Amino acid sequence: MTTPSQTPVFVVEGVAKGFTDGYRPIQALRPISFELYAGEIVCLVGPSGSGKSTLLRIMGGLIPPDAGAMWFEGRPHNAPNTAIGFVFQKTNLMPWRTILQNVLLPIEIQQGKVSPVQRERAEAMLATMGLKDFEHAYPRQLSGGMNQRVVLARTLLQQPRLLLMDEPFGQLDALTRERLNLELLRLQAAEGVTILMVTHSITEAVLLSDRVFVLSERPGRLIAQTPVPLPRPRDLTLISTPDFGAIATQVRSLIGETG
Amino acid sequence: MTTPSQTPVFVVEGVAKGFTDGYRPIQALRPISFELYAGEIVCLVGPSGSGKSTLLRIMGGLIPPDAGAMWFEGRPHNAPNTAIGFVFQKTNLMPWRTILQNVLLPIEIQQGKVSPVQRERAEAMLATMGLKDFEHAYPRQLSGGMNQRVVLARTLLQQPRLLLMDEPFGQLDALTRERLNLELLRLQAAEGVTILMVTHSITEAVLLSDRVFVLSERPGRLIAQTPVPLPRPRDLTLISTPDFGAIATQVRSLIGETG
Amino acid sequence: MFDAQKANFTLRAERKQAGTWRAGLAQYRMQLATPLVLVSVIALWALLVTWQGYPPFILPSPALVWQKFLLMAADGSLLLHIGVTLLEILLGLFIGLSTAFALGYLLGRHHTLERIASPYIVASQSIPIVAIAPLIVIWMGSGLASKVAVTALITFFPTLVATIVGIRSVDPDLHDLMRSLRASRWQLFWKLELPAALPIIFGGLKLSATLSVVGAVVGELMGANAGLGYLVNLGRGLLDTPMMFVAILLLVVIAQALHFVVATLEARLLHWQRV
Amino acid sequence: MFDAQKANFTLRAERKQAGTWRAGLAQYRMQLATPLVLVSVIALWALLVTWQGYPPFILPSPALVWQKFLLMAADGSLLLHIGVTLLEILLGLFIGLSTAFALGYLLGRHHTLERIASPYIVASQSIPIVAIAPLIVIWMGSGLASKVAVTALITFFPTLVATIVGIRSVDPDLHDLMRSLRASRWQLFWKLELPAALPIIFGGLKLSATLSVVGAVVGELMGANAGLGYLVNLGRGLLDTPMMFVAILLLVVIAQALHFVVATLEARLLHWQRV
């Protein structure tokens, strides 16, 4: 499952979005079209304010686009769907729930209650994230990076078929980040989930992706869908290869053009 | 002023700190000693929770150490000092003040009122940070990265002689981050300020520093003070040189050891 | 932090986006709604009187109350009564609120102090004032002072509680910032604590503003020579229910006006919350 | 976000760090302080009576009030009066608070509705109840119902305002999360809105709890056959000031107890705020 099949899981066609700030209209996203294939990892890069979060929020069904249409697994898509996992840019944990309770929230919501099996799975997931000892702590007792891992654990536990991630590793230190990158690759390989992820790190984008999408400065326009034809499974040694360097340089220059 | 002189501007001797979390004592920082020299840039790297922020808060005089002593410019130091600028890990702007008013806050506090000259300087500084059009906006109207730049502008405008920065570029996109790195190098060269900066990016640390300090996992211990004998002025082309790569690899392996 | 605001934006933006004409309509509906409800309340009242056939000394009709109002307004004495009550309210608010601010600030900053003091503050609130009226008369006399005291007492608590909560909620990061800038006590207050606590304090102020009217009336019911509370009592003594209603409705109008002033002030001072 | 909490930690940690014995001492001092203040208040009261030479019918001495209390407690009727007032308070609180929650939730979610309704809610608060006592007695009778109504009315507003503010303050990011999880209306309420609004709602609850006592007394002063407010009135009519004081002090004790219950509940439910 490490190479994308040719079934489009998610189709975006001509989606555009504008906001008004007071009376001034702000065009956040110019009409954008693309397809995501099953089991594929796509990273979305682009300058701050280019509309990355806006695009993900539209795809998640949280805000309606001004124009265009979307299809998820063959059906028209315009509302939140529990098969789509969403990692928001800001860590959104409930301060009154312990870490474990936070991770179990989606299950509670969708199934009404939590079975012992699910609880064990959640505990295992937290252990994977290096949070074994913090199950009964509250979010404010953990560092920013730890909380981000809790959010990841919560989302992955839902076993979504499509994963939308908005800078999920932003607050992590270099080492943890690399560890989680590898963990994500492993999980994705095992479960075949499709991933669209926003990141500011070109290295991360190239390491993880099958394709890298580059957005232009505001108003966002999809200026490139660079394929990353590197073999899988991947690991950190890949970073120092010339092939990797070449693709990274290419992406960097594409972003540079947007400026 | 790009090479450090041999006058120690700031001396840390045997500083240690512990917390209690409920009844469990947490040793955050083992006794640590080092010196910062005038005009030097030092980056502090280390895993999450290793006590980086704690060290900076102690150095800023915000929390007292459990043990040890500090000297700033030859005098014992144990309380906040306006000659020391502090960029906190979290952007701490006042939501009820406009960007310009926020930037002028330190001047208001220290001089009671703001002269037209100072206002102009503030406006110039904001322009440098690419925030020219947002002077009269409120913090919540700006993106996370923009707000981080406002904080930087506010701190630099104080013209501190020592600058303590806790992940100042954490929320910026790759391009803006590189631009601000260069800007910081330029400013430092021009004004000769001494800088201690926490970062999670090894590349950034090597690019900016005269020395890179590496902290171990909790409880933090200073395991290395790696010198970075690269010529100044530096620019981004340096990143692809073998010398740079060698030092980066060295730092990376040092951090790796801590884990 | 940032996205929270964005999401806020999103909601507002989407509302606005719907087009100016729709927004305009909504605005228009809003402005219409309040008077409409008022009209229907009055209509209901009139119907109630007609249906139940209440005699005027129990529930006078709106028309009768209006007539009475015109009559009382004509000879100018009504203005005097309104003035007296307003004076009591304003003085009471001034004393009550300034004490509440000062004490609230102190207690908000010193947790231990608050724990010690709070039972007494709660106690002071639960004392039925009418019951200690003779003491108040002995201490304050039967004039303005006693009414002001009652008003101050009643307006004190809500603002006190809000001030404590507000001061507590100041972002500790901003406290650190101010410390690192070596801000003085005074600067800390004016530049950080006050503006940061204001949104919550305003919640308390609105309550206090409303209660101040009740305070003045209770004070006047203890014995008075003028004021709207006096008119209520007088109307009762004269079995002139319309007069009571005129006074009560005027009291309600004053409460509304005070509430409006506070809300406007809030909108002014906290406009940054809605950008 | 994260550092805010850390800074919080720092403060608490530093306090704790000072050593258990010092912390223990502080705790001990605290527990001592409240009764100490109480004792000094009573001492002051006794001194005032002695110095000013107030006769018992104006300001009875603490000893006299205590004697009276024992006397009244002995024949059991005091318990009945306490029970009646407590019943009124509890029923009034139940009705007032549940209405306030329901309405506050509605208004907190629908801004337009709130703007339309708020003038009427403010108005309902500023009507001097004593003045419309005849209407209340006619509609509700002179029994339990009218006292409960007054108590409900008086406890309603603070909790309403707090509920509106609380529901408004729910983090929009968490709203988005719940939407993305397709949470039902009901789940949204129980799992997000209620726990998120609770800290602010509790501020209002504390006010309401204190005011409920005042409500019951005002209701009883309108005319009653039993209850502590009735005792206040009776004591006044019989020129038996010690009886009034016994009743007043018991009312204060009830207010304290209610406040304590709410504060304890708050500490329980919001313990996550202090970890």
Added chain:
Amino acid sequence: TSLPAMPATNNEAVAPAVEKVKLGLGFIPNVQFAPYYVGIEKGFFRDAGIDLELSYGFENDYLKLVGVDEYQFMVGSGDQVVLGRAQGLPVRYVLNWYSRYPVVIFAKAERGITTPADLAGKRVGIPGAFGASYVALRGILEAAGLSEQEIKLESIGFTQAAAVSEDKVDAAVDYAVNGPVVLELAGIPTTQIALDDYLVIPANGMVTNEKTIAERPELVQAMVSATRQAIAYTLANPDEAFAIALQSVPEAGGENAAVSRAVFDASLAYWTPRPEQTLGATNLADWQAAAEFMQRIGLVDTVVDAETLFTNQFVTGE
């Protein structure tokens, strides 16, 4: 006079120094206080060297304030004086104003409640179990040999007229010049049972304290004399008195003039001395009866010595 005369202030040729005196009235401004308005307007008080200031509040509070000499004079009823004395207040009744006890039990005429015995089993509204209305209720019940348990007593606050008119109660205790007058004017005929027909209790009058009597007898004398003069003038010139009262309480005029006049006229009857009575005087027997009655119905623990309750010395001038 037989009392040691202080340096007279009221006989001097030079304009006498006018002394400010506060009088506590247990109700709100009303035509029912017409004699005092007349006394002020016609200068009776000023001529006696008194600048009278009327202060309105609660009868009980004023009794206490007179008891501690915070106030020197108030208007209160005899039963209040008994109560005060029993509680140790050094108060004394010096002038009778209402010659008949003004509280009645009234009912809609259709109910046929005309004698105390008719009250058995009926719902009777009362402001509260204290004060003049409670005294009247107990007196009337006693006349029929009824106990409190044999009627259904309801505390309705000051809503008697409304409660009777809306049939919330069968009868209610109220001042004769209040509820019954209102219902009468609203076209609802009523029947009334007056306490005074069954038991005589000294009704409303002027109360002062022992200290003032001992130290300022001339002041008490001046107050009593001026008030008597004012009452007499009011009785002699009702129309003028009413007009003066309306000036003092403008809100009572206008639309309310008719009601006010009705109340005023009804009041006149209560201010007229009984046939054998000197205006302002009370007799020991009535006080004795009142003291015993108060003890009987449990409002006071002991029978208060009637001699301490009042003095006629300022009325009869002996």
